[in-house]
Amino acid sequence: xxxxxxxRTLQMIVVFFIFLVSSYLLFxxxxxxxxxxxxxxxxxxxxxxxxxLETYGLDKPLFERVxxxxxxxxxxxxxxxxKYFPKTPIExxxxxxxxxxxxxxxxxxxxxxxxxxxGKVLAWRRGSKSETxxxxxxxxxxxxxxxxxxxxxxxxxxxxxxxxxxGKFLYPEKWYDAPFDSDVIFAMMIKxxxxxxxxxxxxxxxxxxxxxxxxxxxxxxxxxxxxxxGSYFYWNTGEALSRKPYAADIAYHMIxxxxxxxxxAFAGTALLTRTxxxxxxxxxYILTARAKGISQKRIRDRHAARTALxxxxxxxxxxxxxxxxxxxxxxxxxxxxxxxxxxxxxxxEEDIPVAMASFSFVGVFALLAHLIADISxxxxxxxxxxxxxx
Amino acid sequence: MEIDELKxxxxxxxxxxxxxxxxxxxxxxSKLGMIGLGIVSIFLILALLQPFLFMTGIWxxxxxxxxxxxxxxxxxxxxxxxxxxxxxxxxATFSECPAQGEVQKKMLYLAQGVEVGDMYDVYLQPAxxxxxxxxxxDSLGRDVFSQIMEGSQVAxxxxxxxxxxxxxxxxxLGTIAAFFGGRIDAYLMRQSDLVLxxxxxxxxxxxSAFAELKIWHLAVVLGVLGGLGGSVITIKSQxxxxxxxxxxxxxxxxxxxxxxxxxxxxxxNVAPLALLFMVFSVTGAIASESVLSFLGLLNIDMxxxxxxxxxxxxxxxxxxxxxxxxxxxxxxxxxFLAGGFYLVGRGLDDVFNPRLRKR
Numbered sequence: 030x031x032x033x034x035x036x037r038t039l040q041m042i043v044v045f046f047i048f049l050v051s052s053y054l055l056f057x058x059x060x061x062x063x064x065x066x067x068x069x070x071x072x073x074x075x076x077x078x079x080x081x082l083e084t085y086g087l088d089k090p091l092f093e094r095v096x097x098x099x100x101x102x103x104x105x106x107x108x109x110x111x112k113y114f115p116k117t118p119i120e121x122x123x124x125x126x127x128x129x130x131x132x133x134x135x136x137x138x139x140x141x142x143x144x145x146x147x148g149k150v151l152a153w154r155r156g157s158k159s160e161t162x163x164x165x166x167x168x169x170x171x172x173x174x175x176x177x178x179x180x181x182x183x184x185x186x187x188x189x190x191x192x193x194x195x196g197k198f199l200y201p202e203k204w205y206d207a208p209f210d211s212d213v214i215f216a217m218m219i220k221x222x223x224x225x226x227x228x229x230x231x232x233x234x235x236x237x238x239x240x241x242x243x244x245x246x247x248x249x250x251x252x253x254x255x256x257x258x259g260s261y262f263y264w265n266t267g268e269a270l271s272r273k274p275y276a277a278d279i280a281y282h283m284i285x286x287x288x289x290x291x292x293x294a295f296a297g298t299a300l301l302t303r304t305x306x307x308x309x310x311x312x313x314y315i316l317t318a319r320a321k322g323i324s325q326k327r328i329r330d331r332h333a334a335r336t337a338l339x340x341x342x343x344x345x346x347x348x349x350x351x352x353x354x355x356x357x358x359x360x361x362x363x364x365x366x367x368x369x370x371x372x373x374x375x376x377x378e379e380d381i382p383v384a385m386a387s388f389s390f391v392g393v394f395a396l397l398a399h400l401i402a403d404i405s406x407x408x409x410x411x412x413x414x415x416x417x418x419x
Numbered sequence: 420m421e422i423d424e425l426k427x428x429x430x431x432x433x434x435x436x437x438x439x440x441x442x443x444x445x446x447x448x449s450k451l452g453m454i455g456l457g458i459v460s461i462f463l464i465l466a467l468l469q470p471f472l473f474m475t476g477i478w479x480x481x482x483x484x485x486x487x488x489x490x491x492x493x494x495x496x497x498x499x500x501x502x503x504x505x506x507x508x509x510x511a512t513f514s515e516c517p518a519q520g521e522v523q524k525k526m527l528y529l530a531q532g533v534e535v536g537d538m539y540d541v542y543l544q545p546a547x548x549x550x551x552x553x554x555x556x557d558s559l560g561r562d563v564f565s566q567i568m569e570g571s572q573v574a575x576x577x578x579x580x581x582x583x584x585x586x587x588x589x590x591x592l593g594t595i596a597a598f599f600g601g602r603i604d605a606y607l608m609r610q611s612d613l614v615l616x617x618x619x620x621x622x623x624x625x626x627s628a629f630a631e632l633k634i635w636h637l638a639v640v641l642g643v644l645g646g647l648g649g650s651v652i653t654i655k656s657q658x659x660x661x662x663x664x665x666x667x668x669x670x671x672x673x674x675x676x677x678x679x680x681x682x683x684x685x686x687x688n689v690a691p692l693a694l695l696f697m698v699f700s701v702t703g704a705i706a707s708e709s710v711l712s713f714l715g716l717l718n719i720d721m722x723x724x725x726x727x728x729x730x731x732x733x734x735x736x737x738x739x740x741x742x743x744x745x746x747x748x749x750x751x752x753x754x755f756l757a758g759g760f761y762l763v764g765r766g767l768d769d770v771f772n773p774r775l776r777k778r
Contacts, residue, residue: 040609040612041612043609044612044613044616047613048613048616048617051613055625055626059629161450161451165451165454168758168761168762168765169754169758171758171761172702172706172754172757172758172761173754173758174706174709174723174727174750174754175710176709176713177713177727177746177749177753177754178750180727180731180736181736181746181750184736188737189739304768357620357621357624358620358710361714369621372621372624373624373714376621376624376628377628379628384625388618388621388622388625391621392617392618395617395618396616399615399616
């Protein structure tokens with residue numbers, strides 16, 4: 030097991046270097062040398078000119094430039110953004126990242142639970158009419174052309190009904206005399222969501238061992254209520270109280286994106302769960318359980334769904350990779366100024382340092398998620414665990 | 420001797436026929452797969468119909484061409500003057516004036532000598548659906564139905580091309596990885612790790628922002644990205660399962676060369692899975708193309724994504740359903756064709772994946 034993890038990590042480090050170099054080469058292959066665009070500006074003062082030359086090593090051969098880039102990457106030095114000049118790409122990313130993380134951690138949690146639940150029911154009711162209809166709906170939402178769908182939802186809920194704001198993540202007039210900037214609130218909200226989901230997860234793991242289905246459900250329900258009461262107290266005491274209206278403003282802006290992305294994203298999990306569930310239901314031990322006379326619900330929840338959870342959890346971890354990837358569209362449509370929008374704008378406006386930094390960052394993020402997925406899969410799947418030991 | 424060979428050939432043919440028939444029966448059992456096949460064939464007919472209509476001259480290119488066609492649709496409207504205060508006996512609220520078939524005099528300030536009560540010819544752009552234009556025309560007077568047809572041609576070309584390319588690459592690489600193992604295997608697996616890790620959409624943005632992407636280029640890029648990615652791993656594991664089957668061993672014992680075993684024993688057994696991948700990757704390719712042209716990053720004449728892009732930049736999306744023919748057909752086409760391919764894939768999954776079959 031340990032050997033496997035170490036080997037995997039080493040491989041990942043190699044892959045990471047290849048990724049860095051190839052992303053540099055990709056940018057380098059852009060016609061018209063994107064780096065020297067800035068140098069062509071006649072208004073550039075001589076020392077700035079010198080600085081740009083030095084930062085990117087533009088007067089050196091390709092091999093040395095690549096070396097310089099890798100070194101600079103670890104120093105976190107990408108030069109300056111062309112568009113937001115005094116800011117560095119790292120500062121921009123640090124500013125945008127909490128917003129993206131906030132939006133998509135909530136979306137992923139909601140979508141995963143809905144998807145898993147619906148998939149479970151789908152596989153169980155195989156062949157019934159409701160199964161066909163739910164499947165058609167989830168296939169529709171799985172394959173729906175996402176930007177179009179999001180725009181339609183935006184039109185309906187934001188414009189026609191006027192229930193939700195059309196874009197952005199806050200009302201500027203409410204924040205006019207706010208004593209702190211929005212990133213503080215975002216960081217706080219992320220912490221809150223993280224703690225809540227950890228508590229919920231802990232409650233689930235603890236109650237897993239309880240045999241009786243009804244008492245298990247009751248305990249889970251109690252923990253949910255406890256979370257509600259706890260969060261009520263949290264938001265009404267001390268520092269959090271003064272930040273509550275601002276957090277509420279952000280949360281209000283988040284409702285529509287979360288709803289839309291959930292509708293689109295739950296289907297992937299639901300369909301995957303359905304397939305794996307159906308494979309599991311063919312296993313002999315399910316037949317044995319049926320023959321023993323265990324109740325249907327129990328077979329579904331304890332015998333089948335648990336085994337089927339394995340690939341679904343892995344795919345959930347893999348979706349972390351797509352967080353930033355998919356966030357580009359959502360953020361563009363809902364004008365949510367996060368990482369995805371940063372990357373898209375940087376690419377469109379040829380703000381090369383920012384584009385490079387955010388692209389590399391996305392890659393590193395994806396790599397880490399990949400590594401975690403691999404390790405947790407090897408841990409969860411006894412077949413891999415045993416094989417690597419033997 | 421020859422007769423025997425002939426017999427064997429006939430037998431093989433018959434066996435193949437029967438296998439196809441059996442698989443078709445299995446496929447036909449899944450309702451969703453058949454629905455998907457129906458949707459895909461409707462779009463295929465649409466894609467093929469347009470050149471046919473142009474060639475036979477039923478549609479004139481100057482009117483119906485999806486990119487440069489133009490049709491004047493003229494409607495005579497009654498010139499009225501909207502009252503300052505509401506409600507009046509004719510109009511209950513502000514938004515009801517001008518009503519259907521009426522035009523405000525204020526809007527015709529460029530036309531000389533138009534009085535209230537006259538009839539005035541208005542060019543309708545976009546024009547609502549009529550017998551001549553089944554789905555109306557867009558803001559430049561181009562036929563929307565013809566654009567949908569052109570879009571489905573683009574989708575089919577792109578989807579099938581990139582899927583074929585991708586699946587070809589991944590089948591060959593996956594089989595090689597399974598067959599030779601060792602360093603080649605390790606290298607190929609790391610390579611597909613790297614490709615899997617690449618954030619696809621941002622990568623496509625970067626490529627398309629700096630290089631003029633045409634539909635062929637996009638197909639190649641998508642195909643290569645898909646072919647080097649995760650499907651190599653799955654096909655490799657399938658090929659590994661085939662490799663240890665007794666018939667491969669017996670082929671080796673009877674002296675079959677490596678290449679012979681790979682191409683005529685292992686590859687055919689991996690092919691069903693590859694076909695499945697192909698169908699699923701068509702869905703992805705169509706979606707990627709639409710997203711890119713929706714963001715205006717593709718150098719393409721007409722596609723479904725571009726239609727939505729145009730209707731968004733022209734501001735028709737937030738006009739709600741008043742201009743539904745500009746908004747719904749393109750979006751629904753992308754959804755339905757992608758969904759159709761997905762459903763076909765699901766149906767094939769039932770055929771090729773015996774564990775999923777109903778008992």
